[in-house]
Amino acid sequence: MKNPNYLNELNESQREAVECTEGPVMIIAGAGSGKTRVLTYRIAHLLNKGVDAFNILSLTFTNKAARAMRNRIEAIIGSSEARNLWMGTFHSVFAKILRFEAEKIGYPNNFTIYDTDDSKSLIKSILKENNLDEKVYKPGMVLSRISAAKSSLISPQVYMNDSEAISHDRSSGKPLLGEIYLKYNTRCFNSGAMDFDDLLFNTNVLLRDFPDVLYKYQNKFKYILVDEYQDTNFSQYVIVRKLASLFENICVVGDDAQSIYAFRGANIQNILNFEKDYPDLHTFKLEQNYRSSKVIVNAANSIISNNKEQLDKTVWTHNEEGEKIKVMRALTDNEEGALVANSIFTTKMNQQRRDKEFAILYRTNAQSRAMEEALRKLNIPYRIYGGLSFYKRKEIKDLLAYFRLAINPNDEEALKRIINYPMRGIGQTTVEKIILAANEQGKRIWEILENPLLVNNVVGGGTAAKIDSFVTMIRSFNLELKTKSAYELAERIAMTSGILRDLSEDKTPEGVNRTENIQELMNGIREFSESEAPDENGEAITRLRTLDEFTQDIALLTDADEKDKENLDTVSLMTIHSAKGLEFPFVYVVGLEENLFPSQLSLNSRSDLEEERRLFYVALTRAEKQAFLTYSTSRYRWGNLTSCEPSRFLEEIDSQYLEFEGFDRKAPKPSNDHQYNDMDWENFRRPSNGNGNGYSQYKAKPAAPKPAYTPPVVPKNLVNVNKASSASFTADDAEAIMKLQSGMQVEHEKFGIGKVLNVEGMLPNKKATVFFEGVGQKQLLLKFAKLKIINP
């Protein structure tokens, strides 16, 4: 035992929650109350009491959280026993179990896991084959209906007989959703593929239809812990209830105030009804916040009190008072970025902070662009979490599709992706014919492809020969799965398939970047190949690590799982959803505008709006020392400048915790140079708390002042003259364009380094003549050319 006094590191309610190990336990944990700490210590305590690690199942929200917990547990108990714990997300833990048991429910053990893109692509194929209009049956929407059904354990058969579903789909003009759902499921099954929801649905099928399997896992998992229980859906709930029903050593941890995934089927009722499921339940409340200042805790409480549905709980803190929350207003989204970047810069300098102590949180991924540009201009390093994750990039998915097909040749989506990439003359029509033939004859796609007779029935001789050589190639990969290491085979596939050749022919910066991404993937595979594998007893052993292991490992990774990047000293940019569970000394929540946050789509129902409010609560409670809230009075949305009103959430915060920087809340909206419909600023909502003077402490200024915003100091050697993106000028851009003079050395994205020979014209249409080495003389419209001044 490395740390025998570990219980002393907990406060009273934390310790009680840790020590109550037997029977059902619910822990209601306020934001920043040490929830992870309790879970970690609880597991350590179980191990310390002699419980075998193999008998503990701990379900976390991300795999990264599981890894972090495992490490902390090892540090507490001082042994490597923690590696034997079953820990991970619902999806990864039950995918692992399904790999053992798949054949019982008719799946191959090496089943593919379809991601959202695969699912959508399959739905598109089905729509096309059945002559259904993609505009009526939008693939994304169809998928979310299917997903909702699966999360509620509604099979296609049940769906098609469900009167509520039938009338819902009829009245929305999509009566065939049930049929599509059935076809979709059949196709997944025939491809040996499960989508994300199938992993949980099929686990339920397995536990329902095979009592011996259920019994086996009930006995195995004598202690079950579930983190973020407020975000579990019905399907997950049933799995947990079934597994726990033998011993009832079930501990769930959650916070109803932080439930932000109802949109994907999460059900707060799971936490609210837990008491009914387990009458002899022990409930613990963690209400002391250790993370944030008093200002932040109290401000967050004042927001969440606007929600009607919530458990009784008061979060408080002993921490210092802290700075007030700063509210900042910008005129455009770009200026909002500049405001934030500038504020980070000054705070960093004044308080001697590191970049990694700052986070910028937003409601939608699209908002990151303005922030990025502003940070780049100030040379502030940043890292975006989410967005296009590494494994979603085209070139990565292409190579992975080869791996997938080598592992499971019936994987229809992988096949469609690469049968003609790099191009080998097997076009769309051919693929459609083959798939059609497979479905008509009730055969798997690979059965058709493998059989020259069947292929010849469908396509001409020339195409058949091309198919034959493709089949031979994939089959040769397949034969090497068990004999070659992941790295050896991956390298061979990258070469033989022609992907590397195809990419290396592309000399554009994007093309080079794609090759580098492939290289990075290969490095990851090499690392994997050289790592030790756990055997079934959890012992690390050295044996061949194969490509199918690798491919299955990464299928459920998310970018939150990207490892070892958190040590980088960079500002973090992410959506509020992905910020869940994280904390930062300084947090900027940006885009606090009506229709953006709260989102327009949430305004129709009370429960959706309350979820948005909980999301805001989550955002604010990420901050330790100080929070900053920003909004813009106008913003580009799908290419047009639109006018925005400040978010209602700004008014819901008790104003004693707010400080308005550079503007007066009561002052009329400042005029600016942009042309757009001026919204009714005078009717900017008055405080609705009835006393009518909610803002009186802010003195009204007579005139409409420009916000006190000083443009950031831009390093002279890296002036971004303009972005091609906008036809409108920000002050910065215009200024930079004006600075451009002949004789300067500049860099162009495509043409490289060049020298300015001449500048002419008036501002919006100012032109420069630039000589680029190896390219020649070019006339560039500064509004569009991305010119960087390298040497003034």
Added chain:
DNA sequence: GTGTAATGCTATTGG
């Protein structure tokens, strides 16, 4: 079957 130009759609949130 392949390459390019034109059109049209989109931007909640994520495993």
Added chain:
DNA sequence: AGCATTACAC
């Protein structure tokens, strides 16, 4: 504005 799909020419 940017991306994906579609239309049409080769």
